[in-house]
Amino acid sequence: MSVAAARPAAEGVTLEIDGTELTVPRGATILDACRSMGVDTPTLCYLENLTPVNVCRVCVVELEGSRVLVPACSRACEPGMKIRTDSERVRLSRRLVLEFLASSVDVSLASEMQRSMIRYQAQPERFGSAAAPHAAGERDRATPGHHHAPNGERHQTVEQPVKVDNELYVRDYSKCILCYKCVEACGSDAQNTFAIAVAGRGFDARISTEYAVPLPDSACVYCGNCIGVCPTGALMFKSERDMRDEGTWDESRQTKADTICGYCGVGCTLTVHAQDGEIVKVSSPMDHSVTRGHLCVKGRFGWQFVGRRDREEV
Amino acid sequence: MDLHYTAAAPTAQERAAVDQLLGPPTSGWEGGARRPIDGHTAPDAREARGRRHLLLPALHAVSARVGWVSEGALNYICRRLTVPPADAYGVLSFYALLSATPRPPTIVHVCDDIACMVSGAQALCADLERTVGPAGSPVGDGSALWLRSPCLGLCERAPAALQTVAGEQPRSEPIAPASSADLRAALAGVATPAYTPYQLPQHGSSDLRLLRRIGRVDPTSIDAYLTAGGYAALRRAFELGPAGVIAEVSQSKLLGRGGAAFATGRKWEAVANQPEQPHHLVCNADESEPGTFKDRVLMEEDPFALLEAMTIAAFAGGCEYGYLYVRGEYPRATRRLSGAIEQARARGFLGQNILQSGLRFDVELRSGAGAYICGEETALFNSIEGFRGEPRNKPPFPVQKGLFGKPTVVNNVETLLNVLDIIVSGGANFAAIGTPASTGTKLFCLSGHVVIPGLYEVPFGVTLRQLIESAGGVAGSKRLQAVLMGGAAGAFVTADELDTPLTFEDMRAVKATLGSGVVLLLDDTVNLEALLLRIAAFFRDESCGQCVPCRVGTARQEESLRRLAAGRPLGSLPQERALLTEMGQAMRDASICGLGQTASAAIESAMTKLNAFTRTAT
Numbered sequence: 001m002s003v004a005a006a007r008p009a010a011e012g013v014t015l016e017i018d019g020t021e022l023t024v025p026r027g028a029t030i031l032d033a034c035r036s037m038g039v040d041t042p043t044l045c046y047l048e049n050l051t052p053v054n055v056c057r058v059c060v061v062e063l064e065g066s067r068v069l070v071p072a073c074s075r076a077c078e079p080g081m082k083i084r085t086d087s088e089r090v091r092l093s094r095r096l097v098l099e100f101l102a103s104s105v106d107v108s109l110a111s112e113m114q115r116s117m118i119r120y121q122a123q124p125e126r127f128g129s130a131a132a133p134h135a136a137g138e139r140d141r142a143t144p145g146h147h148h149a150p151n152g153e154r155h156q157t158v159e160q161p162v163k164v165d166n167e168l169y170v171r172d173y174s175k176c177i178l179c180y181k182c183v184e185a186c187g188s189d190a191q192n193t194f195a196i197a198v199a200g201r202g203f204d205a206r207i208s209t210e211y212a213v214p215l216p217d218s219a220c221v222y223c224g225n226c227i228g229v230c231p232t233g234a235l236m237f238k239s240e241r242d243m244r245d246e247g248t249w250d251e252s253r254q255t256k257a258d259t260i261c262g263y264c265g266v267g268c269t270l271t272v273h274a275q276d277g278e279i280v281k282v283s284s285p286m287d288h289s290v291t292r293g294h295l296c297v298k299g300r301f302g303w304q305f306v307g308r309r310d311r312e313e314v
Numbered sequence: 315m316d317l318h319y320t321a322a323a324p325t326a327q328e329r330a331a332v333d334q335l336l337g338p339p340t341s342g343w344e345g346g347a348r349r350p351i352d353g354h355t356a357p358d359a360r361e362a363r364g365r366r367h368l369l370l371p372a373l374h375a376v377s378a379r380v381g382w383v384s385e386g387a388l389n390y391i392c393r394r395l396t397v398p399p400a401d402a403y404g405v406l407s408f409y410a411l412l413s414a415t416p417r418p419p420t421i422v423h424v425c426d427d428i429a430c431m432v433s434g435a436q437a438l439c440a441d442l443e444r445t446v447g448p449a450g451s452p453v454g455d456g457s458a459l460w461l462r463s464p465c466l467g468l469c470e471r472a473p474a475a476l477q478t479v480a481g482e483q484p485r486s487e488p489i490a491p492a493s494s495a496d497l498r499a500a501l502a503g504v505a506t507p508a509y510t511p512y513q514l515p516q517h518g519s520s521d522l523r524l525l526r527r528i529g530r531v532d533p534t535s536i537d538a539y540l541t542a543g544g545y546a547a548l549r550r551a552f553e554l555g556p557a558g559v560i561a562e563v564s565q566s567k568l569l570g571r572g573g574a575a576f577a578t579g580r581k582w583e584a585v586a587n588q589p590e591q592p593h594h595l596v597c598n599a600d601e602s603e604p605g606t607f608k609d610r611v612l613m614e615e616d617p618f619a620l621l622e623a624m625t626i627a628a629f630a631g632g633c634e635y636g637y638l639y640v641r642g643e644y645p646r647a648t649r650r651l652s653g654a655i656e657q658a659r660a661r662g663f664l665g666q667n668i669l670q671s672g673l674r675f676d677v678e679l680r681s682g683a684g685a686y687i688c689g690e691e692t693a694l695f696n697s698i699e700g701f702r703g704e705p706r707n708k709p710p711f712p713v714q715k716g717l718f719g720k721p722t723v724v725n726n727v728e729t730l731l732n733v734l735d736i737i738v739s740g741g742a743n744f745a746a747i748g749t750p751a752s753t754g755t756k757l758f759c760l761s762g763h764v765v766i767p768g769l770y771e772v773p774f775g776v777t778l779r780q781l782i783e784s785a786g787g788v789a790g791s792k793r794l795q796a797v798l799m800g801g802a803a804g805a806f807v808t809a810d811e812l813d814t815p816l817t818f819e820d821m822r823a824v825k826a827t828l829g830s831g832v833v834l835l836l837d838d839t840v841n842l843e844a845l846l847l848r849i850a851a852f853f854r855d856e857s858c859g860q861c862v863p864c865r866v867g868t869a870r871q872e873e874s875l876r877r878l879a880a881g882r883p884l885g886s887l888p889q890e891r892a893l894l895t896e897m898g899q900a901m902r903d904a905s906i907c908g909l910g911q912t913a914s915a916a917i918e919s920a921m922t923k924l925n926a927f928t929r930t931a932t
């Protein structure tokens with residue numbers, strides 16, 4: 001930012017946001033511009049270290065002259081743009097996006113989204129009562145084309161049994177908002193493993209391995225990078241999930257300490273989360289120059305072999 | 315890329331189907347027999363990765379041979395093309411004509427979409443349910459099943475169906491109009507009844523421009539096309555040069571006929587001026603808007619004209635490669651065009667140095683696989699490239715970054731066909747037809763309660779009433795309830811608005827659209843709410859699922875309409891209608907592409923203009 005600020009204004013892009021003129025570096029997105037002037041903009045599918053997929057649409061803003069709203073997270077600033085971030089249209093779309101998601105997905109652990117829901121007075125209960133959960137595998141088998149017509153009495157959700165098919169992490173797709181972050185982290189944005197992708201179409205779209213095979217049969221290398229980016233707790237360390245199920249997970253009792261991973265010479269920074277003196281999970285800072293928040297199986301899960309409450313089971 | 319595969323192996327048949335398309339594998343990396351040397355040399359990864367665009371053709375190949383795509387077959391395709399299996403599964407599970415679970419070889423797709431619905435499709439489906447069993451479950455000896463289908467583009471012969479038979483000699487044939495007996499015979503594997511060649515209602519009229527060769531010039535012979543004056547436009551284009559061609563097209567004020575009405579000349583010029591090379595040309599022949607069949611008729615009955623027009627567009631835009639993306643439900647158009655491409659190549663109208671002009675251009679035909687969204691131009695690019703047919707965010711626009719990230723001209727079939735006359739007779743003459751803002755002639759697809767359904771060509775500015783009268787007037791009860799213009803993404807015109815001229819601007823003034831040229835007549839016996847429910851279901855089925863407003867909005871919209879149709883709104887009737895309106899606004903404002911943006915259009919139009927959904931349960 002300091003480098004950009006030192007450049008002459010002609011190098012930047014001047015635009016107007018909510019009536020205030022500002023100049024941002026070339027290539028900056030509307031979201032960057034909003035953040036630089038302290039305009040709080042909700043995001044769900046955006047993450048600094050991933051390519052924007054602009055699919056959630058919670059960040060939309062009104063651009064003068066544009067027929068539709070535009071996603072702040074991916075739209076580059078252009079000279080002379082006039083943007084409104086809090087118009088009636090913006091508020092309505094943001095609220096509906098939040099209501100659509102919260103009425104179809106369990107967002108109880110999506111803390112950022114919870115804050116946005118309060119801000120936009122989202123009322124997901126407006127859609128009435130929810131339909132019964134799907135049986136295990138039912139959503140995985142959904143085919144594109146004609147769907148079974150709903151009766152409308154109860155609204156559809158993605159609720160389904162949690163997938164526990166390995167020792168390291170669980171996938172609870174009842175909590176999946178389909179933000180594509182895990183797919184990007186597993187693919188070309190970080191891991192280059194491509195174990196998971198979006199399958200199916202429309203409301204039946206879902207994150208899946210090929211033919212929905214269990215993770216141990218897939219290409220997954222348990223780097224945990226998908227867990228690191230998941231904003232809703234749909235992907236979770238099994239250790240954390242187990243503690244949550246036992247009722248012993250308590251973030252207020254947790255400490256975080258940074259250390260350098262000793263498994264190889266790359267030098268990744270590990271953030272070790274401990275509760276009551278025992279390691280409960282490992283993450284990596286997103287702004288770290290080496291990891292960009294991503295790790296490998298050794299850094300991510302190696303602690304399970306050095307000191308953990310149930311190590312005798314591992 | 316070091317990819318991981320599950321243990322599942324392909325059958326000999328599946329392997330043969332893939333090898334027939336891709337040629338035999340050359341090394342163990344590609345799934346062939348491992349040679350000792352394969353452990354030491356990696357294949358040219360760039361070359362293999364560059365073949366991802368063959369993914370959909372490979373899935374088609376397996377599907378046509380065995381009826382579905384098994385895990386083993388997918389693994390084999392992925393090895394051959396270096397595509398991660400999870401990614402390929404994402405593609406496979408995107409298309410309605412493909413299946414990742416075992417399926418009998420014979421499938422009968424029965425259209426129950428809007429035009430067929432008006433012409434008895436519901437009774438036809440009910441009859442099948444009673445006589446052979448529910449849609450989706452194997453029939454008789456298990457060698458066939460039937461499925462409900464969105465519009466098959468055969469609306470002028472509604473009710474329509476399509477039979478596909480997988481095997482050594484795969485077959486695919488339309489059955490239209492279809493009787494219950496025809497469909498049962500098709501399920502029993504009996505060949506479908508003969509498909510009668512298209513009868514043009516305006517046959518013989520001297521006013522026809524786009525349709526003038528249809529029914530008069532043999533569409534299977536390039537010589538017949540040449541005798542009828544074919545390729546005169548291309549020769550003239552070579553005289554004009556690329557800039558001259560663009561000048562004529564700009565002067566003609568031709569607007570795109572694919573739905574968005576964008577100026578064709580501007581599009582071509584933008585691509586021609588892009589320094590980045592190569593440039594691509596894509597002909598959008600995915601025609602899937604319910605009620606639309608114009609491009610099908612043009613492709614089946616005048617395929618050489620489309621190839622000539624594509625060649626001119628490529629010449630103007632400086633495009634080296636041309637892709638013709640035809641929807642998978644159009645087997646006859648696909649066969650005609652394949653035959654035409656072969657003849658054009660053989661006679662030097664495609665390939666290196668066309669007509670000694672120095673122009674190098676060839677056309678590759680690609681088949682869709684059952685996804686309306688792939689008609690959206692950027693979804694179409696992704697589909698050709700071997701990715702899920704998810705639209706891209708714009709900007710960048712196709713003229714900047716289109717197919718394979720390169721500057722791309724993408725045009726609809728009808729748009730391109732207009733170019734032939736523009737080049738031969740001049741842009742100014744073309745602009746003199748129609749109205750100042752809507753120039754030339756327009757094709758309209760008349761279906762539903764009309765005396766002579768079919769494809770009509772009229773100059774812009776003719777009124778809707780005149781068009782309907784030229785088609786013999788209203789059929790059925792003869793009392794018109796409304797006309798659906800533009801298809802599922804369109805809007806209604808009431809009986810009071812029939813004198814509206816058919817132009818882009820006049821339709822906008824009555825809050826309707828010409829869209830893709832759908833004119834679906836509904837008499838007063840049609841259950842409008844049932845029709846709207848079908849439209850809502852269509853969008854729920856066809857949403858790609860990428861963005862929240864459309865993925866969830868189309869599902870919620872359908873639920874809401876179900877409640878309204880049952881007369882049991884959530885809260886009160888005004889509350890439910892307000893909810894629907896808010897959902898519509900969010901879909902229109904915040905969706906990525908035109909599908910979500912128009913998914914509520916017809917419903918809102920019916921609510922405001924036709925008082926749809928105003929009752930509660932009594």
Ligand SMILES: Cc1cc2nc3c(=O)[nH]c(=O)nc-3n(C[C@H](O)[C@H](O)[C@H](O)COP(=O)(O)O)c2cc1C
Pocket residue numbers: 569570571572573574575576578598599600601602603686687688689690691692724725726727729730907908909
């Ligand atoms: C959901 C959706 C479906 C579409 N389907 C088609 C189609 O089947 N054929 C077509 O030509 N254009 C279709 N379009 C419009 C294309 O995106 C694009 O505008 C058009 O191909 C451009 O060609 P034109 O300028 O010649 O009309 C569709 C657009 C959307 C949003």
Ligand code: SF4
Pocket residue numbers: 182185186191193194195196219220221222223224225226227
């Ligand atoms: S743990 Fe790593 S390899 Fe496995 S799915 Fe997640 S990102 Fe992909």
Ligand code: SF4
Pocket residue numbers: 175176177178179180181182183207226229230231232233234235
């Ligand atoms: S599992 Fe998590 S990261 Fe992946 S798409 Fe769902 S919500 Fe996003």
Ligand code: SF4
Pocket residue numbers: 687704705856857858859860861862864865905906907908909910911
């Ligand atoms: S609007 Fe619908 S079809 Fe278009 S990108 Fe979004 S989900 Fe896909």
Ligand code: FES
Pocket residue numbers: 042043044045046053054055056057058059060071072073074
């Ligand atoms: S954060 Fe911008 S679309 Fe999701």
Ligand code: FES
Pocket residue numbers: 425426427428429430431464465466467468469472473474604605606
């Ligand atoms: S073919 Fe049935 S609606 Fe078009």
